[in-house]
Every structure is written in structure tokens, then in C-alpha cells.
Amino acid sequence: MTAVQQHSDTRDVGSTASGGGAVETHPVRRRRRRRLTGATFTPWLFLLPAALIFLVFKFIPMAEGIRLSLFEVRPFLGDIFVGFKNYATILQDEKFLTASWHTLVLAGGQTLGAMLIGFLLALLLEGHSKSLWFVRSAVFLPVVAATAVIGEIWRLFFYPAPEGFLNDLISWVGLGPWEYISNPDTSLVSVMFVGIWKNAPYDMVLILAGLAGIDRQQYEAAAIDGASTRQRIWNVTLPALRPVITILLTLAAIRGLRVFTEVYVLTGGGPAGSTDVWMTRVYTTAFEQSEAGLASAGSVLLFLVTLVLTVSVQVYRRRKEAR
């Protein structure tokens, strides 16, 4: 924890509590001592509701999940301990391997695509005028809409017949008709497109915040040096945004590994498993095939991968900041 402005009284009590109870001589010593016992309990009292909910709905399930992943779960018959067999089964399962490949492609593509579109939007909509503010607010709406709602409308747009909404639109420029999520060859790209559409405005807001922090004099200097717009963006803007962009890319990609709702609503993993991702596979294994042990192993693996990635990103960042 960083240095925090603290109430001097509570700081004294705190250090006394951790220091072993040597109460210093002080005019109001009696009052202080009474508060000592109170003050050590009060913080925990305030933390209790959060602790209770986290314990019951986060940590106990996590522990239970790890336990289940080591068992063959048989309802009413009793579970059998199988060690790491579930993990081995999953890592050799054709469907899980395909799903993990889809997950990586989807997470990577969505993250990069959303960042690129978000960057272009930010370049377009940077500025202080009222009309720009209005456009930014409007463009941001897909971010606040629930994924399930967005999935429904895009499913309708993706209607594969030539008269479908999107096919009708693209026929004006001589394209299509395409089958989008109904064709195994284009389904994953279509799902990715919807994800980019939903997430790009979010990245736009963050990049706009980054753009606002760039020193205007650098732009002027570049102009005096005769740099073109493209050179200015490439050599001044992008390097200044790099920290924001790197952090966002890695965190979004890690979060992307858990993708579920988009895929479940849009395609349910189909057609023919062409959009099956890790979480839809885990869901199917658990709730449709009732293989709770196998599915738990899948969840634990996902957790481990995200944990390792998150921690290494944090360590890398710390090290870079320290340098």
C-alpha cells in the first residue's frame, strides 16, 4: 500500500497494535486505550459483508472446483478420485483443442480489431466541440447494451438468405450474398466482427484520454520540421499512446480468453463446432453432458492460464516502471 493520508489518531493505534502494545505516555492515555480494542475490530467489521460474500461465492467454489477436477463425478453413486486423469483427457480431446484454437483466434482478432477501429474513431472524434461530444456519446452506445441484446440483433442481420439485412446492404456494392454465422468457414470471423463492433468504442474512449495527454507543442514541432500528417501520427502520436495501448491489448486479450456470452448467443458454438470456444465447451461438458469433473478441469486450466498471463503482465509492468 502506498503512503496514505491517514488520521493521525488511527495511525498511532495501528502502529501500536502491530508493534506489540507499548502504549506511549500521553495526556489522554485512557481514552486511547479504550479505542485501541475498538479500532482493531472495526475495520474487520466493515470488511465482513464483502469477506462473507467472497468466501461463499468465490473462494469456496474455486476450492470445490479444484477438488471436483480430480474426481470422476457421479451423482448419487459417489465420486471416484482419478487424480489428473481429467486434465489428461481434456488436453487430448480433439474438441477442446479445436476450441482452444478458436478462443485464441477470437480473443486476438477481437482485441486487435477493436483497438484499430477504436484508434481510428478516436482520431476522427478528438476535439472539444458540442457536436463531437454528441457523436462520441452516440457511438459509445454498443458498449452499454447487453451482449445478449446485441447478439439477437446481429443474428437477424446475419440472416443468410440474399434478402437478409446485411446481404441486402452489401449487394449494393456488388458483394455477397454471404452466409455469415451459418457457414463454418465464415462463422468465426462473423462472431469476431460483432465483438469488434461492441468493443471498439470502449477503446476509443481510452485512446481519447491518451490523446488528450499529448503535448500540443510536439505536434507543432513536427509541423515545423515539415512532417506530414501520417508521419506525425506515426512518430509522435503512436509512441505517446504506446503505454496505454500495450496495457489495454494484453488485458483485453486475457479477458477475451473467457469469452462466452457472444458465442453462446450468436451461434451456440456451431455450425459444426466452428465457433466452439473454451467456455462454451466447458459449459456443454458440464451442463449438457453432466461431466462435472471434466468440466471443472477445463475451468481450472482456464484459470491457470489467465492467472499466469495476468501475473506475468503485472511483473513485466512493475519491472519496466522500476527501470
Place this chain on the structure above:
Amino acid sequence: MSVNSSRFDSAIGWSTRPDAWLSKGVRALLSVFAVILFCGPLLVIFSGAFDNNPDPTQLSVIPDKPSLINFQVATENKIWHYLANSLVIAGGALLLQLSVSVFAAYALARKKFRGQAIALLVILATMMLPEEVIAIPLSLVIGDLPLVHVSLKGTLLGVILPLGAWGFSIFVMTEFMREIPAELEEAAKVDGAGELRLFAQIILPLCRPALGVIAVFGFNMIWEQYLLPLIVAADPSDYTLTVALLALRSDDQVGTGIVLAGALLALVPSLVVYLSLQKSFLRGITTGAIKG
């Protein structure tokens, strides 16, 4: 070449001079395109919901034959019941989440105690455990709560309670509370204010801006929940509106218009919350989002 300072208000160098019609025109055109691209689909939901036409090939931005028939049929399909489920969950979970976050943040920001660093670490760890990762055991825990052995399966409480504490809210609130000057607290203590009065009358009123941020983020997070209500539900009547959309669509008797009416009802609360608390939302993104 004379350097016009206003040219450098944006990275790309959009001109703000009144006579720069080309720059302005290009920008206006692209902006309109962006609005159509990102708002158009949501507009189609509006128009489709009020359109007496169940065919997915007949979508448009303006209703073809305006009518309320979709909502009438949707009423027969218990759409208001699903909406009520969603609203009760959103209201209950948000209220719980706000109180839990404020209490926890008060301890973390305004107190110093043994184990504080561990408490922070534990809360950070919960953010590594989203519903997706613990879905399967969570559904078991909800079916049989530890110690008390009560089943929350098929109840709204089963969705509300797991959402009652959120690490993100606690952290945002903690950061904010740290900024409150200690002098205020000292003055209140000299006046003889107790712990609860200090919390309720001094600290809490000062936190209103941060409460706006965690309220709008909390609502968004709760309304976005899909997997949790799905695994808590014992039968379809327990679904939230967003989960019910899929069930409605899979029903052959239900046309596109009815699904869109449901989608519209699920969309409106998010829009209302966003538009009324927009400032809080954007502030929250730029200050808190890096934490992931």
C-alpha cells in the same frame, strides 16, 4: 508556413477555421457514417419492435407497419415477468454491491490495521475469479449453501448474492476515499462523533461522485450477467430478460418482432442509466479501466 495553433488541437490536425469546408465536410461525413454504423443496429431494434412484420428479411430503421402487436404477443409470453426478474436482480444486487463496497472501502481507505495488505490482495484475487471460471462449482454451492444448507437454486436471491460484492467497485471507492482530507474526520471526532456517525455523516456524503461511478459500472456489470442467471435458474420462468431472449427465439411460435420487443425492453434500462450518468461512466473508464 504560419503555424495555426488550433490546427494542433487534434492528432490528425482537423482544421477548426470557419472557411475550412473540406476538412469540416470530410469529418462530418465520416462522423455520420460512424453514428450509422454504431447506432443503426440499435435503431433497428426500436423499429423492429414496433413493426407488424415478423420476417427477418424486412428489417429497417423506420417501422413498415407501426403497431404494438409485438408487445401484446410478448405479454402472452411473460415478457414482463422476465423484465421484472431482471429489474429486481439489478436493483437488489446494485444496492447490496454499493453498500458492501462503501463499507469495505471505508475500512481499507480510512483505517490502518494488521492484515490490511492481505485484505487488499484477497480482493484482488477475487477479480481473477469471474463467474466463467467458477461456474460449475458455483452452481453446486448455490444449490446447497455451505453450513446453512439452503438452496438458492431458482431464486432471484441466488443471482443477487453472488453479485453483492465486486472487487472493482471496492477498489474505485477505496481510491476515492483516500483523497478525503483527514482534518474533516479529526474535527468530527473532536465534536464527539462515533464511528458510525463519522462514516454516515462525514465520509459518505463526500463520496457521491464515486458512488455515481460504481453505480453505473455496477448496473452495467449486473445487467450484462448471462451465465450466472442461466445456471441459477431451475426452470425458464426464473430467467432474466437477457437470458429469456434466447428461449423466445428458439420458440417456433414466436416471431422476430416479439424477440425484438424483448430486446428493446432489455436495451432501454441500459440506455437510461448510461445517458443519465454518462459523466460518471466516462470518468470511471479512464480512471479505473487499467485495473481490468
